[in-house]
Amino acid sequence: MSGQENRNASKPPANRWRLWVDGCGGFLVLTGDRWTVGGAMVADKNDIAVGADLPRTAGTILRNDDDYFWENNEANTANAKPAMIQSGTALPIPGSARLNLHKSSPLSGSAVLTLDPPHRFADHIDAVILADQTILVGPTPECNVRGTMLGGNIVMTRRGNRWYGKVIGTQDLKECPIGERVEIGNVALTWETVTQ
Template sequence: MPGLTDTRPMTASRPLPAEPSSTSESRQLLWIDGVGGFLLLTGQAVSIGGPTSPDADIQLLASLSRRHATIHRDDGGYLLEPHGPTRVNGRQAAEWTELTDGADITLGNTVQLGFHRPTVLSGSARLSFQSDHRPSHSLDGVVLVADTCLLGPGRDCHIRCPEWEDSVILIHRDRQWLVRSPRVALEVNGRRLRGESEIGHGQVVTGPDLRFHIEPLKTDSSHRGARG
């Protein structure tokens, strides 16, 4: 087994590749008052590229190729496929590299991303921006949504909301978004929710100490979301 100082390329078994799905259905924006804006990506494959990459799911303002790397979700895990110079945890990434919780991803020479799987109860993961490079949209992070996205104050949440009293669960199922919370009384546009309820674009979810909504990703780079 390679040691901590091993510099050999990292490899993993290669799954059947899925093409990145850069569609409005697979890319949504989640705006949480007092917390920030987050890109929700639901595709099996997520591509990362530079600012001139119209088909990339994540377009970073950095000197990257149009399609620098792709992250694939496979059998409950995640694999990174590099198309340009890429390192994972300081080691050169070969054709396929397994991503585990806490992995550091370096694209090119300067772009640094963090990969997080905060809970084993969800197949979803989060990418954090560790360098100054950001997408053209005003975003604080990216969630790779497999099934659910946990919002709340706990360390097991995909998006930490430290001022919230308890957690809220976003569910992606059959191209729809649903929301539920076992202990928080929620409303959508002033209507009290009971159990698991569907939420549409622009509908505002509120609780005693929370407020958020989901909207489609706009391609206009001048778009900015309001924060509370």
């Protein structure tokens, strides 16, 4: 994957949702394959806005199959190549914030971005989920959204602009209407759309 190919790729903006999971917090959920990261002062221009001493746009996270890459905004040369981001490592962003990427399970291509304190994401969210086909929610380490008090694992999937969930190991897929609190197994959650 060349840096020039990524800069020239014309992709629609990432679709954005907020997911509230009782006992776990609030999450910004982004679909797509490329997301800009920058300071919170220009939150309307970046997919992921961080309340820290970041440039307006620090760079771009790219997903290619199940791998994630970082493209620094200052590396705008034709020969620049995005750097692979290993799960559990910090992105090489400038400034004092430490932004970590976690890809918890080979069963899900989704990854979660977290910030070390005292820094926070804009819009009062606890983490950012870069959603692929599925999002895993539950108490176990392979889940994208983890809460030790959750009673079991569920899997969330998107079809068009609708989210569905089911307890892992069952066939009952339940729609999660936007703005309504839904219980799937022992997990209570609410989806909201976010406009940028």
